[in-house]
Amino acid sequence: MNESPAVPLPNRRDFLRTTGKIAAASALAGVAIPHVHGAESNTINIALVGAGGRGTGAANNAMSMKNGGPVKLVSMADVFDNRLKSSYEGLKGQHADKVAVTDDKKFIGFDAYKQAMDALKPGDIVILATPPAFRWVQFSYAIQKGLNVFMEKPVTVDGPTSRRMFDLAKQADAKNLKVGVGLMCRHCRMRQDLYKRIQDGQIGDVVAMRAYRMHGPVGSAFSEARKPDENETLYQIRRFHSFLWASGGCFSDFYIHNIDETCWMKNAWPVEAQASGGRHYRGNNVDQNFDNYSVEYTFADGAKFFFYGRTMPGVHDQFASYAHGAKGLAVISSEGHWPSKARIYSGQKMSNANITWRATKEMEGPTMDPYVLEWEDLVSAIRNNTPYNEVERGVKASLVTSMGRMAAHTGQIVTYDDILNSDHEFAPGLDKITLESPAPLQANADGKYPVPMPGITRKREY
Numbered sequence: 001m002n003e004s005p006a007v008p009l010p011n012r013r014d015f016l017r018t019t020g021k022i023a024a025a026s027a028l029a030g031v032a033i034p035h036v037h038g039a040e041s042n043t044i045n046i047a048l049v050g051a052g053g054r055g056t057g058a059a060n061n062a063m064s065m066k067n068g069g070p071v072k073l074v075s076m077a078d079v080f081d082n083r084l085k086s087s088y089e090g091l092k093g094q095h096a097d098k099v100a101v102t103d104d105k106k107f108i109g110f111d112a113y114k115q116a117m118d119a120l121k122p123g124d125i126v127i128l129a130t131p132p133a134f135r136w137v138q139f140s141y142a143i144q145k146g147l148n149v150f151m152e153k154p155v156t157v158d159g160p161t162s163r164r165m166f167d168l169a170k171q172a173d174a175k176n177l178k179v180g181v182g183l184m185c186r187h188c189r190m191r192q193d194l195y196k197r198i199q200d201g202q203i204g205d206v207v208a209m210r211a212y213r214m215h216g217p218v219g220s221a222f223s224e225a226r227k228p229d230e231n232e233t234l235y236q237i238r239r240f241h242s243f244l245w246a247s248g249g250c251f252s253d254f255y256i257h258n259i260d261e262t263c264w265m266k267n268a269w270p271v272e273a274q275a276s277g278g279r280h281y282r283g284n285n286v287d288q289n290f291d292n293y294s295v296e297y298t299f300a301d302g303a304k305f306f307f308y309g310r311t312m313p314g315v316h317d318q319f320a321s322y323a324h325g326a327k328g329l330a331v332i333s334s335e336g337h338w339p340s341k342a343r344i345y346s347g348q349k350m351s352n353a354n355i356t357w358r359a360t361k362e363m364e365g366p367t368m369d370p371y372v373l374e375w376e377d378l379v380s381a382i383r384n385n386t387p388y389n390e391v392e393r394g395v396k397a398s399l400v401t402s403m404g405r406m407a408a409h410t411g412q413i414v415t416y417d418d419i420l421n422s423d424h425e426f427a428p429g430l431d432k433i434t435l436e437s438p439a440p441l442q443a444n445a446d447g448k449y450p451v452p453m454p455g456i457t458r459k460r461e462y
């Protein structure tokens with residue numbers, strides 16, 4: 001099946017910024033890592049499940065580590081053979097010596113993830129980079145097989161699967177598995193330094209935060225109707241940013257990074273959200289997304305975090321996160337995920353004269369790509385057998401993101417407990433899905449899908 005996006009693709013600069021495809025050298029150059037993996041071989045084998053843009057990027061990042069020790073990509077799985085083929089060819093072109101995926105280790109279909117993981121041995125790593133709806137299904141099997149995991153964000157899109165993932169996180173711990181979650185900004189050395197400075201009180205009490213992710217339509221956020229000859233489920237998966245069951249929509253998929261990094265600096269998760277948003281002029285688009293979202297998150301101490309998300313052509317672009325303290329202002333990120341350009345100002349005015357701290361060249365240099373550092377950190381934990389499981393934190397970030405989205409989609413105040421205990425599972429039974437199953441979302445006679453109606457549909461998002 002061929003990709004034919006109905007919307008303009010992001011430009012190369014945006015793409016590199018947000019997919020982590022830049023190969024970078026390690027930040028841990030020179031650090032000796034004990035060879036504790038595997039008795040007879042020191043090579044960690046990797047399986048890639050979801051060979052799309054980010055999965056290919058993550059595999060590339062894994063094979064670009066300078067100090068992670070030997071790794072090999074040995075199996076791949078996808079539901080589209082053209083995605084798997086182009087991913088394989090791209091990776092083989094870049095890492096000929098590390099890509100060892102023979103034709104009988106390339107698997108297509110809804111069970112392909114099992115076959116790709118069956119090609120690994122306990123202690124190897126599986127990359128889970130499908131749309132997030134499948135995360136709990138594939139994570140369950142990885143735990144069963146005793147595999148370490150790198151999974152992309154978001155890790156859940158609704159309450160019931162979040163509760164399931166919390167439970168799976170404990171099962172992974174019980175088996176001493178190491179699990180990384182693709183909120184790579186947490187591995188950015190510059191943000192880590194900023195976090196310490198904020199906790200040390202360098203900007204005073206954090207009283208307000210704000211973040212922006214505003215740009216034109218990217219990925220599959222806007223979708224035109226399915227072509228009659230395309231399988232409905234595959235169409236929804238291919239256009240996954242358009243469907244809340246698959247991705248949590250553009251809100252969860254795009255905005256989680258800014259929401260997570262901002263809450264990290266506050267060292268807390270918000271307890272409730274109120275929000276607004278709407279659809280403006282959408283022509284023939286049938287997706288479930290709103291065009292713009294404004295969320296007011298409230299923390300237990302009363303501090304506020306204002307988040308602005310917009311996915312719309314022809315409007316002002318902004319991509320940044322800020323924390324305001326009683327004494328100063330911290331820039332958490334500006335112009336994208338990396339380099340973060342983090343800095344601290346005295347007072348609230350962003351003028352050069354007020355800068356009291358900013359990155360050193362080493363912190364923002366080419367060896368500091370957080371998409372590679374998150375791999376260095378995961379593999380170091382595997383080889384040194386140190387505790388490493390980011391799932392609980394990833395679920396909380398996913399839940400807080402879903403809380404803001406649900407507040408906008410229902411027009412109600414939504415608390416953390418509301419979203420956590422919600423009984424609306426967007427796509428039950430995904431572990432048993434086949435091409436013949438009814439698609440998780442049904443269109444009406446005009447080929448349109450239910451869109452959220454704040455104030456009318458109040459308990460569920462659609």
Ligand SMILES: NC(=O)c1ccc[n+]([C@@H]2O[C@H](COP(=O)([O-])OP(=O)(O)OC[C@H]3O[C@@H](n4cnc5c(N)ncnc54)[C@H](O)[C@@H]3O)[C@@H](O)[C@H]2O)c1
Nearest residue numbers: 018019050051052053054078079083129130132152153182
């Ligand atoms: N950390 C980041 O900065 C970052 C950037 C981009 C994407 N992501 C995340 O990565 C994930 C994938 O996003 P993407 O942009 O690569 O999308 P994509 O559509 O390019 O890739 C997803 C791939 O998964 C495949 N797939 C879907 N369902 C599957 C299933 N059940 N079994 C096997 N394969 C399946 C698709 O065919 C596709 O090839 C999302 O969760 C997204 O949020 C993270």
